[in-house]
Amino acid sequence: MTVEAFAPAKINLTLHVTGQREDGYHLLDSLVVFADIGDRLTLERAEDLSLSVSGPRAGGVPVDGRNLVLKAAALFGPGPGAAIRLDKRLPAAAGIGGGSSDAAAALRGLAALWGRDLPGPEAVLSLGADVPVCLAPGPVRMRGVGEEILPAPALPDFGLMLVNPGVEVPTPAVFKGLVRKDNAPMPDLPNWTSAAVLAEWLAGQRNDLEPPARAEAPVIGEVLAAIAASPGCLLARMSGSGATCFGIYPDRAAAEHAAILLRESRPGWWVEAGAPYTL
Ligand SMILES: C[C@@](CO)(OP(=O)(O)O)[C@H](O)COP(=O)(O)OP(=O)(O)OC[C@H]1O[C@@H](n2ccc(N)nc2=O)[C@H](O)[C@@H]1O
Numbered sequence: 537m538t539v540e541a542f543a544p545a546k547i548n549l550t551l552h553v554t555g556q557r558e559d560g561y562h563l564l565d566s567l568v569v570f571a572d573i574g575d576r577l578t579l580e581r582a583e584d585l586s587l588s589v590s591g592p593r594a595g596g597v598p599v600d601g602r603n604l605v606l607k608a609a610a611l612f613g614p615g616p617g618a619a620i621r622l623d624k625r626l627p628a629a630a631g632i633g634g635g636s637s638d639a640a641a642a643l644r645g646l647a648a649l650w651g652r653d654l655p656g657p658e659a660v661l662s663l664g665a666d667v668p669v670c671l672a673p674g675p676v677r678m679r680g681v682g683e684e685i686l687p688a689p690a691l692p693d694f695g696l697m698l699v700n701p702g703v704e705v706p707t708p709a710v711f712k713g714l715v716r717k718d719n720a721p722m723p724d725l726p727n728w729t730s731a732a733v734l735a736e737w738l739a740g741q742r743n744d745l746e747p748p749a750r751a752e753a754p755v756i757g758e759v760l761a762a763i764a765a766s767p768g769c770l771l772a773r774m775s776g777s778g779a780t781c782f783g784i785y786p787d788r789a790a791a792e793h794a795a796i797l798l799r800e801s802r803p804g805w806w807v808e809a810g811a812p813y814t815l
């Protein structure tokens with residue numbers, strides 16, 4: 537038996553930091569969507585548990601017990617084995633939750649392969665604050681440190697471009713660089729009737745991690761300017777703790793056109809175009 541699991545990129549369309557818990561973790565209020573751009577896992581029954589990592593972004597990704605896929609597998613406790621192949625396409629430490637989405641895809645895939653229930657919410661959260669939201673990819677409002685997943689209104693169709701300049705930005709350093717931790721949450725979410733209406737609403741919201749991320753990696757400013765200047769772009773913003781930034785376009789074709797042009801002018805950057813993804 538072979539199971540395939542897709543690990544889509546997570547995008548924080550907004551990321552408001554609204555407080556800090558006593559353990560140092562920050563309280564968030566974030567509108568999260570996923571893109572049909574991501575890593576692919578293939579899982580097969582085997583005697584032992586093993587992981588191999590290949591693909592264009594495999595370089596530097598741990599293949600041992602530090603890999604979140606193996607940490608996810610360990611949550612099931614002792615049991616049958618599995619040979620897991622991870623085709624790595626998303627840049628790591630990039631604000632698009634690549635490792636978290638891999639962990640969530642491994643949980644879904646192993647539960648299907650082994651006929652087991654998913655581990656409980658606390659165990660899932662122990663893998664990382666972003667793993668709960670990645671378990672059932674789709675548009676949601678995420679609060680708490682990442683464990684509160686609330687429904688979001690249906691989104692209009694739109695296109696997405698993701699751009700990463702090749703600089704890894706460690707998440708803890710970005711949170712440490714925050715000047716204020718008690719920023720305003722998002723207001724109630726309206727019904728967005730078109731990509732343009734969504735982009736206009738988003739423009740009034742924020743990613744509070746952008747200033748400290750830009751202090752760590754000033755190239756983020758260049759990325760945002762390049763996206764904003766691309767044809768058809770309705771909004772440019774950073775995702776998560778960076779350095780990946782996204783552009784919103786009226787449709788996938790417009791995002792693809794912008795991506796072709798940006799790849800030509802910035803051959804060293806990772807540039808992908810797509811559309812929102814729901815499992
Ligand atoms: C910032 C976000 C927004 O979606 O995205 P990324 O930039 O990672 O994609 C996430 O909250 C990241 O989630 P994740 O990367 O799973 O975080 P974890 O591994 O649990 O924590 C890494 C570090 O980030 C900080 N952290 C993370 C989440 C949170 N709510 N408050 C925090 O302060 C802590 O310093 C922690 O040590």
Ligand SMILES: Nc1ncnc2c1ncn2[C@@H]1O[C@H](COP(=O)(O)OP(=O)(O)O)[C@@H](O)[C@H]1O
Binds near residue numbers: 602628634635636666
């Ligand atoms: N499957 C994985 N893919 C990518 N990185 C992983 C994975 N498992 C563990 N890691 C480690 O997690 C770190 C953060 O990666 P990632 O989850 O992609 O970051 P972010 O959430 O900021 O996008 C990486 O630097 C890497 O060492």
